[in-house]
Amino acid sequence: MSDKILLKAENIDKKFGITHAVNNVSLTINAGEIRALIGENGSGKSTFCQMLCGIYTIGGGTFILDGQPVKVKNQVEANNLGISIIVQEMGTLSGLTVAENIFLGHEDPFMKGLIKDTRAMNNEAQRLLDEYGFKNIRAGAMIDNYNFEDRKLVEIVKATYMKPKILIVDETTTALSQNGRLELYKIMDAVRADGRSVIFISHDLREVLDHCDTISILRDGEYIDTVKSSDVDEDSIKRLMVGRDIGTAYYRTDYGKEISSEVVLSVKGVTVPGQIEDVNFELHRGEILGFGGLSECGMHEVGKAVFGASWNRQGSVKLADGTEITSIPQAIKKSIAYASKDRDNESIILNESIRNNAVLPSLDDLAEAHILKGRKLNKFAKEHVDRMQTKMQHINQFVSELSGGNKQKVVLARWLGKGSDILVLDSPTRGIDVKVKQAIYALMSELTAQGKSIIMISEEIPELLGMSDRILIMKDGKINGEFHRSENLSEEDLIAKMV
Amino acid sequence: MANNNEKQSKISAILDSDTFKGLLPFIGLVVILALMYWLTDGRLMQPKRLRLLLSQVYYPMIVAVGVFFIMTLGSIDFTEGSTLGVASIVVSMLSFYSIPLAIIGGILTGAAIGAINGFFHVKFRLQSFIVTICTMYLFRGVCAYLTTETAIPASAAIKALDSDGLKIGITVAVLVVAFFLFKFTRIGNDVKAVGSGETAARFSGVRTDRVKFFTFVAAGALTGLAAFVNVIKVGSITATAGNQLETQILISLVLGGLPITGGAKVRFSNIIVGTLMYTVLNNGLVMLGFESATQQLIKGIVFLIFVALTIDRKALKVIK
Numbered sequence: 001m002s003d004k005i006l007l008k009a010e011n012i013d014k015k016f017g018i019t020h021a022v023n024n025v026s027l028t029i030n031a032g033e034i035r036a037l038i039g040e041n042g043s044g045k046s047t048f049c050q051m052l053c054g055i056y057t058i059g060g061g062t063f064i065l066d067g068q069p070v071k072v073k074n075q076v077e078a079n080n081l082g083i084s085i086i087v088q089e090m091g092t093l094s095g096l097t098v099a100e101n102i103f104l105g106h107e108d109p110f111m112k113g114l115i116k117d118t119r120a121m122n123n124e125a126q127r128l129l130d131e132y133g134f135k136n137i138r139a140g141a142m143i144d145n146y147n148f149e150d151r152k153l154v155e156i157v158k159a160t161y162m163k164p165k166i167l168i169v170d171e172t173t174t175a176l177s178q179n180g181r182l183e184l185y186k187i188m189d190a191v192r193a194d195g196r197s198v199i200f201i202s203h204d205l206r207e208v209l210d211h212c213d214t215i216s217i218l219r220d221g222e223y224i225d226t227v228k229s230s231d232v233d234e235d236s237i238k239r240l241m242v243g244r245d246i247g248t249a250y251y252r253t254d255y256g257k258e259i260s261s262e263v264v265l266s267v268k269g270v271t272v273p274g275q276i277e278d279v280n281f282e283l284h285r286g287e288i289l290g291f292g293g294l295s296e297c298g299m300h301e302v303g304k305a306v307f308g309a310s311w312n313r314q315g316s317v318k319l320a321d322g323t324e325i326t327s328i329p330q331a332i333k334k335s336i337a338y339a340s341k342d343r344d345n346e347s348i349i350l351n352e353s354i355r356n357n358a359v360l361p362s363l364d365d366l367a368e369a370h371i372l373k374g375r376k377l378n379k380f381a382k383e384h385v386d387r388m389q390t391k392m393q394h395i396n397q398f399v400s401e402l403s404g405g406n407k408q409k410v411v412l413a414r415w416l417g418k419g420s421d422i423l424v425l426d427s428p429t430r431g432i433d434v435k436v437k438q439a440i441y442a443l444m445s446e447l448t449a450q451g452k453s454i455i456m457i458s459e460e461i462p463e464l465l466g467m468s469d470r471i472l473i474m475k476d477g478k479i480n481g482e483f484h485r486s487e488n489l490s491e492e493d494l495i496a497k498m499v
Numbered sequence: 500m501a502n503n504n505e506k507q508s509k510i511s512a513i514l515d516s517d518t519f520k521g522l523l524p525f526i527g528l529v530v531i532l533a534l535m536y537w538l539t540d541g542r543l544m545q546p547k548r549l550r551l552l553l554s555q556v557y558y559p560m561i562v563a564v565g566v567f568f569i570m571t572l573g574s575i576d577f578t579e580g581s582t583l584g585v586a587s588i589v590v591s592m593l594s595f596y597s598i599p600l601a602i603i604g605g606i607l608t609g610a611a612i613g614a615i616n617g618f619f620h621v622k623f624r625l626q627s628f629i630v631t632i633c634t635m636y637l638f639r640g641v642c643a644y645l646t647t648e649t650a651i652p653a654s655a656a657i658k659a660l661d662s663d664g665l666k667i668g669i670t671v672a673v674l675v676v677a678f679f680l681f682k683f684t685r686i687g688n689d690v691k692a693v694g695s696g697e698t699a700a701r702f703s704g705v706r707t708d709r710v711k712f713f714t715f716v717a718a719g720a721l722t723g724l725a726a727f728v729n730v731i732k733v734g735s736i737t738a739t740a741g742n743q744l745e746t747q748i749l750i751s752l753v754l755g756g757l758p759i760t761g762g763a764k765v766r767f768s769n770i771i772v773g774t775l776m777y778t779v780l781n782n783g784l785v786m787l788g789f790e791s792a793t794q795q796l797i798k799g800i801v802f803l804i805f806v807a808l809t810i811d812r813k814a815l816k817v818i819k
Binding site for chain 2: 307309328329332333338345346348350351352353356359360361364367370371372373398414
């Protein structure tokens with residue numbers, strides 16, 4: 001591997017509707033490097049690569065190949081620039097011959113005027129197939145005559161014969177037998193030996209460690225880290241994939257706090273079809289109850305269920321006074337607050353002012369005989385937004401202009417203003433910088449000291465360990481383990497219950 | 500050269516600013532007024548003309564108030580014309596029994612049609628665009644069916660009520676009440692919140708389904724009230740009553756600067772400025788003696804230019 005940078009990705013970004021598939025990813029790949037790109041499903045690996053080779057348009061940011069910014073419109077253009085991909089799904093076109101598939105979009109050398117010289121094309125294709133060692137595949141035959149694995153081999157030829165600078169192998173090995181895999185590894189090694197590079201996407205960590213020089217990890221669309229294969233083992237990569245945060249200095253340092261026996265909320269037999277199943281727990285006064293698990297474990301739905309926001313919820317969510325929570329307005333009235341993981345859609349109205357966002361849940365309290373006075377609303381909003389030290393120009397500024405951290409401050413300000421006693425905070429520090437994180441953690445401690453109770457749902461294991469009095473780990477929609485706050489509790493203990 | 504670019508970007512920043520966009524409708528109204536005054540040698544402002552002009556403002560403005568609330572939600576309603584037609588028929592028929600009954604009947608008819616729209620929009624999660632296009636045809640049909648044999652006459656008693664005082668009174672009362680509700684109660688806040696971000700509004704405790712349903716009901720009721728004003732003026736109802744009213748209202752509100760996406764950037768003044776602008780333009784073109792085909796052509800061009808100038812491209816999204 002040389003020091004020469006072959007590909008540089010700067011702030012690559014892509015959204016599909018509300019899903020932030022690739023979130024501001026920057027990384028560099030050197031010439032002569034085999035780089036693995038790993039992460040859970042939906043972490044954005046494939047989307048990232050498909051933007052590089054023109055299958056998707058680039059949502060934001062720039063790819064710089066060999067010092068030149070590239071913005072590829074389609075795969076043929078990508079091939080011409082030296083980028084090629086072997087995709088996860090079927091990448092060959094049925095109804096065409098093997099040779100036609102290999103030279104799809106690159107037929108020019110075989111054109112005699114307007115007529116295609118089929119024989120020349122077949123001969124060239126057969127020469128390539130023989131050279132790669134795939135002698136059983138006939139260039140002139142229809143691609144449909146071959147099975148999935150052979151078709152993948154044809155795709156490999158198609159993607160590599162023109163010697164691309166960057167070869168992307170997207171989850172191809174699952175379709176190949178051991179022999180096919182070995183052929184592919186040989187080709188990857190040849191690309192590296194030639195001073196060109198490979199981006200290799202795979203879920204098979206053993207394979208990744210054996211055949212790649214370096215590994216980049218993505219999680220939920222965000223870039224996490226790049227490590228050398230020689231420095232890590234399967235376990236440490238897994239931990240990076242599931243979630244880890246650097247530094248723990250800003251968490252709580254107290255241990256052994258007595259949890260009050262006073263139950264403020266009890267959840268019994270709550271089921272939301274397809275999301276969570278028979279969830280039971282109690283929330284105590286002054287407690288931070290952490291919920292952890294993998295992204296799809298159902299913990300986010302627990303927050304919604306408590307807030308009365310789930311569709312089609314069964315079971316009961318009861319307050320200490322016996323009130324059953326069934327709708328959002330009722331939950332708010334009964335002093336429950338909720339900050340969603342999906343902040344921009346569910347927590348805050350982006351195209352609305354800071355003031356109107358801050359007062360929205362408290363409008364009934366602020367009205368005098370149903371009449372709202374602007375001055376009173378302004379004062380209320382300003383007081384609580386200032387208390388959160390929100391960075392803004394004025395309270396009539398639109399929330400869409402604020403950073404993620406300051407948006408979250410507006411969300412918390414509105415619930416502080418409402419004076420809610422039970423706060424459901426789903427991923428409260430998601431996408432928020434260290435400083436604001438610290439402020440949020442401090443606020444959480446302050447609130448629990450006042451006797452308020454917090455349910456904190458988090459994908460960050462250190463955050464769970466660092467802030468919770470009690471932790472419930474969920475798996476496949478069910479509670480799979482309970483832990484009490486302790487210095488001896490480790491990330492591995494929690495992970496073991498998650499997967 | 501660099502200086503020039505800087506100047507250009509400054510100018511475009513001003514043109515893009517919300518303040519300028521907010522002022523544009525007023526500028527537009529003044530420009531159109533001045534232009535029409537000049538082109539008609541001042542005839543536009545003769546008392547007699549002015550009265551005629553105002554008489555065309557009343558009922559569209561009442562209807563526009565309801566549509567304003569619907570569009571603030573980010574929704575749309577195409578049924579005003581047919582609702583006005585059906586409600587006018589009800590008002591006319593009931594006017595032979597009692598005037599208060601006729602007013603109430605008109606309002607209830609409108610509210611019922613609004614409830615049908617709201618019900619399908621909210622309960623079946625259908626886009627208001629689709630629902631109201633369907634119901635527009637439905638009630639246009641009802642209107643045509645009831646007036647097939649002959650135009651439906653109203654009683655002499657109701658026609659005797661025709662006076663500028665009453666019509667101005669009703670219109671101003673509607674505007675004042677609506678302004679109060681919009682500005683100083685939860686209703687305005689909730690409607691704007693739904694338009695700006697429905698999901699977030701729901702998670703903030705706004706009963707979004709209820710807000711949407713009752714907004715449609717209220718808008719229907721207002722159209723029913725406007726039907727009363729209409730009957731006073733025209734005296735008998737034909738199949739074409741209220742024809743094309745929905746497009747007139749829609750374009751008036753857009754001319755008035757209402758963002759079609761609804762939400763936080765709507766201004767109550769959009770209703771008044773927009774309706775006046777449309778009426779002045781319409782009357783001016785008639786007075787200038789254009790044929791109706793040419794009038795439509797000119798109106799179309801003016802609307803296109805205006806919408807292209809004022810629309811907020813940043814907030815464009817699908818209408819609910």
